[in-house]
Amino acid sequence: xxxxxxPVERLIEAFSRLPGVGPKTASRFTFFLxxxxxxxxxxxxxxxxxxxxxxxxxxxxxxxxxxSPCAICGDSLxxxxxxxxxxxxxxxxxxxxxxAYHGLYHVLHGAISPADNIFPDDLRIRELVRxxxxxxxxxxxxxxxPNLEGEATAAYIQRQLAGKKVRVTRLARGLPxxxxxxxxxxxxxxxxxxxxxxx
Amino acid sequence: MGREKxxxxxxxxxxxxxxxxxxxxxxxxxxxxxxxxxIAKGIRKPSSRKSGHLELFARSRLLIARGRNLDIIxxxxxxxxxEGLRTxxxxxxxxxxxxxxxxxxxxxxIENRPLYDFLLSTLQWLAESENLSLTSxxxxxxxxxxxxxxxxxxxxxxxxxxxxxxxxxxxAEEGGVLCPRCGEHVPRTRPLSMPVLKILRFLQTxxxxxxxxxQLRDAVSRELELVMELLLSHYLEARPRSLAFIRQLRRERQxxxxxxxxxx
Numbered sequence: 001x002x003x004x005x006x007p008v009e010r011l012i013e014a015f016s017r018l019p020g021v022g023p024k025t026a027s028r029f030t031f032f033l034x035x036x037x038x039x040x041x042x043x044x045x046x047x048x049x050x051x052x053x054x055x056x057x058x059x060x061x062x063x064x065x066x067x068s069p070c071a072i073c074g075d076s077l078x079x080x081x082x083x084x085x086x087x088x089x090x091x092x093x094x095x096x097x098x099x100a101y102h103g104l105y106h107v108l109h110g111a112i113s114p115a116d117n118i119f120p121d122d123l124r125i126r127e128l129v130r131x132x133x134x135x136x137x138x139x140x141x142x143x144x145x146p147n148l149e150g151e152a153t154a155a156y157i158q159r160q161l162a163g164k165k166v167r168v169t170r171l172a173r174g175l176p177x178x179x180x181x182x183x184x185x186x187x188x189x190x191x192x193x194x195x196x197x198x199x
Numbered sequence: 200m201g202r203e204k205x206x207x208x209x210x211x212x213x214x215x216x217x218x219x220x221x222x223x224x225x226x227x228x229x230x231x232x233x234x235x236x237x238i239a240k241g242i243r244k245p246s247s248r249k250s251g252h253l254e255l256f257a258r259s260r261l262l263i264a265r266g267r268n269l270d271i272i273x274x275x276x277x278x279x280x281x282e283g284l285r286t287x288x289x290x291x292x293x294x295x296x297x298x299x300x301x302x303x304x305x306x307x308x309i310e311n312r313p314l315y316d317f318l319l320s321t322l323q324w325l326a327e328s329e330n331l332s333l334t335s336x337x338x339x340x341x342x343x344x345x346x347x348x349x350x351x352x353x354x355x356x357x358x359x360x361x362x363x364x365x366x367x368x369x370x371a372e373e374g375g376v377l378c379p380r381c382g383e384h385v386p387r388t389r390p391l392s393m394p395v396l397k398i399l400r401f402l403q404t405x406x407x408x409x410x411x412x413x414q415l416r417d418a419v420s421r422e423l424e425l426v427m428e429l430l431l432s433h434y435l436e437a438r439p440r441s442l443a444f445i446r447q448l449r450r451e452r453q454x455x456x457x458x459x460x461x462x463x
Contacts, residue, residue, distance in 0.1 A: 020219045114292070114441035115214055115299045121447075148255040148285060155288040159451070176245040185251030185277045 008034065060131065062107045062124045064089050072105060079103045081138040085128065085157065087111050087145060095143065103141075106131065111149040112156060120156055129160050139167045146173050204265055208232065209278065211258050211318055213298040217243065224269070225253065226302055227261075230315040234305045237263060237270045252277040256284060256294050256322060279319075283326030292448055293331045296441035297321055297338055303435055304346045314345040324407060332420055332445075337410050339427045340402050348434055351375030352400050357385070367391050369426060371433030389429060395422045 004012075008030055015026035033041050057063070058070035065071065072078060072092075082103030086092055092105050108123040132140070142157060144150035158168055174192035175184060184192070210227035213234070218224045221243040227235050242250045252259050252275035262274040284290045301318060305311070321338045328334040343349055354361055355378040356370070368382025369375070369391040376396065382388050398419060402410050415423070424442075432438045 112444070114295045114444040115302070116216075117440055119444055119447065147250075148291065151285060152288060152291045155291070159288060162455075178246055180248070183248040185280075187254070187277065187280050187282070188251045 061105045062109065062127060063092055063105060077102075080135075082141065083128075083131075083137050083139075084141040084143050085154075086143050087150065087153070091143065103139075108144070108153065111144055111153040113149050123153070125157060125160060128157065132161070132164065132166060137166060139169060142168060142170045146171070205273070206263055206265070208235075208261050208263055209258065210235075210261055211315075211322070212253055212255050213302045215253075215255060221247075223253075225272070228301060228305070228315060228318055230312045231310055233309040233311050233314075234302065234307050235270070236307065237272055238266070239272045239275075249275045254280065254285075256281055256298060258319065258322075281322045281326045284322060289331055289445075289448060290325055290328075292441065292445045293325050293335050294322065296335060296439065296445060297325065299439060299441045300339065300342055300431065303439075304342060311345065314342075317341060317345060320407070324411075328411070330411070330413075330415075332424060333411065333413060333415060334407075336423055336427055337402050337407055339431060340399065343430065343434070344403075348374065348430075349403075350399075350430060352396065352403060355381050357381035362396070364393050366393065367396060369429065371430050389426070391426065392419075392422060394419050395426060398423055399426070 011030045011033070012023070012026045015021055015029050016023050018026075021029075033044070054066065055064055056066070056068050058065045058073055059068045060073045061070060063070050063072070067074075079102050083106050084095065084101060084103055085106045085108060086095065087108050087110060089107055089109075092107060095101050095105075106124065106128050108125065108128075110118050110123050112118060112120055112123070140161070142154040144153045154170060161168060172195055173188065174195060175181070175188065181189070208227075208229045208231060210229045212225055213228055214226040216224045218238065221241045223239045223242045225237050225239055227237060229235055239249055239253055241247050242253060244250075249272060253272070257277055258279040258281070260276045260278055261272055263270045264273050281294075284294050297318075301314075305314070317338075321334070324334045324337075325331065340350075351374060352362075353376075355367075356373045356375040357377055358381050360378055362376050362378060365379060367379060367390075368377040368385070368388040370377055370382070370385055370388045372387060373385065376391060377385055377388060394416075398413065398415065401413065428439065428442060
């Protein structure tokens, strides 16, 4: 690597620490920026700098935002009696895209996975319980992923809320739009059957 | 010349890790190849045909394509989902523990069919067990057998004398029980009470249907857990992580029970 100029080497090294980026891709990124117009490099540098100075965690829902409370928590038109619990900030984006949900959110920042050293205390679960105690809501929608880690996290939250007066719901599980019945696994299919609706 | 491009395998999913846009890296345990690491492409998309067949702790039949680096799953069909294990948080926590230990105690591409069968049995037991911690101790002790660390519980590992029914010592480094005379001179031992030694011997000697009938007092059960943790941590050179989660759930349950039965 000594044949390469130090700043170039440094950027390649930095890029290759990103998830999904190997040394080859990192070099490609670096040389693209090196050869390309100055604008992109400057834009990128600015964006990176602002990433940590101008982004905050909303102290109510723990989503990443421009300010705290975030735009969603601060919006008086939204239904404050419903909170939707999600694993990641990107899940909020996905739910917002539906335009079908008008309540508030709570972002856990992960799901329980002991083998990866992620325990309940590493997630924003205590904050959720405190939030519900401070301002009771009518419904809590557990929208963690429909996999084992997500189920375990949802079950753990339910356990923490035992005895509290709040209606706890879970996103429905069933067949994906555009899917093929013959490829569905028995677990999904049996749930789709159990939770079927009048046509 | 040349290996087949596709091969069939049955497998249990031990661990998963997100990779790239929508892929996952899976750690599988298989009967013919032992532990293998494969990629499941696109599995995080809801429309994936494979996702439901490759859940954590699920047993599936797979078709796998050899890749340059890692092999890639092309088809998956669920055989057994151990559903009883998925719907109960305590059972889930023990399943995490079992999967973590199996993952950390095995190396890739080393066939161990009896261990695969033992894993399947254990998952089934965990889905039904009335005493999860006992089931888990049975698994831990026999896992050590399968991977070559069977602890010596009947003779002193130093002087080879038969162990007497008194309080003895346990040494993870020496791989078993020490009589009181030898134990005094060996560093890093822990005392081992007779009831716990008896249970350990029983678990090591008899099959699961016999062992599951054991009724342990809380104190014995707790010491047993600590003894096994000592052995496991020694071989892993680290503490098993999932135990912390099991203990947290237990603590919270006890706390809840205490408050439920009024303040004293």
